[in-house]
Amino acid sequence: MPAPTASRRAEIARTTSETSITAAIDLDGSGRAEIATGIGFLDHMLTALARHGLIDITLKAEGDLHIDAHHTAEDVGIVLGQAVARALGDKRGITRYGAALVPMDEALAEAAIDISGRPFLAWSVAFPTQKVGEMDTELLAEWFRAFAMNAGITLHVTLKAGENSHHIAEACFKALARALRQAASPDPRTGGAVPSTKGVL
Numbered sequence: 001m002p003a004p005t006a007s008r009r010a011e012i013a014r015t016t017s018e019t020s021i022t023a024a025i026d027l028d029g030s031g032r033a034e035i036a037t038g039i040g041f042l043d044h045m046l047t048a049l050a051r052h053g054l055i056d057i058t059l060k061a062e063g064d065l066h067i068d069a070h071h072t073a074e075d076v077g078i079v080l081g082q083a084v085a086r087a088l089g090d091k092r093g094i095t096r097y098g099a100a101l102v103p104m105d106e107a108l109a110e111a112a113i114d115i116s117g118r119p120f121l122a123w124s125v126a127f128p129t130q131k132v133g134e135m136d137t138e139l140l141a142e143w144f145r146a147f148a149m150n151a152g153i154t155l156h157v158t159l160k161a162g163e164n165s166h167h168i169a170e171a172c173f174k175a176l177a178r179a180l181r182q183a184a185s186p187d188p189r190t191g192g193a194v195p196s197t198k199g200v201l
Contacts, residue, residue, distance in 0.1 A: 025084065038061060048177065082151075109159050119153060125168065159171075
């Protein structure tokens with residue numbers, strides 16, 4: 001498959017009273033990750049997202065972790081979603097749809113994506129524990145929702161099997177990575193057209 005001719009890189013900086021985040025991504029990278037959110041488990045998941053999505057991600061976040069991890073986790077999702085949307089540009093020539101079914105030991109997660117410009121998250125994932133590492137598992141849905149809404153994608157994440165919270169979360173992030181990699185990839189058969197009957201996404 002030929003490499004895209006235009007750069008698909010983006011940089012985003014976002015500062016609020018709760019967080020300060022800078023991020024740079026390259027959708028056509030090699031999977032390199034330099035990530036520091038202050039939440040160890042989230043760093044681990046975003047490193048997996050980069051590696052398996054072949055997206056270079058550099059991200060630094062400073063947040064009000066003395067309260068809890070909610071604002072930082074959500075705002076990191078916002079910033080990465082905005083970076084993906086900016087890097088995709090007008091979405092000409094992309095495949096648009098992607099899906100992946102990813103096992104992680106006993107866990108099995110599926111992600112399906114439409115880079116549609118119509119943000120939506122369908123989240124059918126339950127965790128058996130309240131925490132994984134020091135991160136509340138309920139914050140994982142918040143991250144995925146913030147990412148989908150700000151990337152402008154329709155995203156369905158479904159847990160097919162799983163007993164270990166770490167494995168469940170990792171399967172979800174890896175499934176997202178593989179589905180996003182597929183959906184964002186150039187489709188040489190489109191001739192550089194926007195993949196929509198409306199002519200715009």
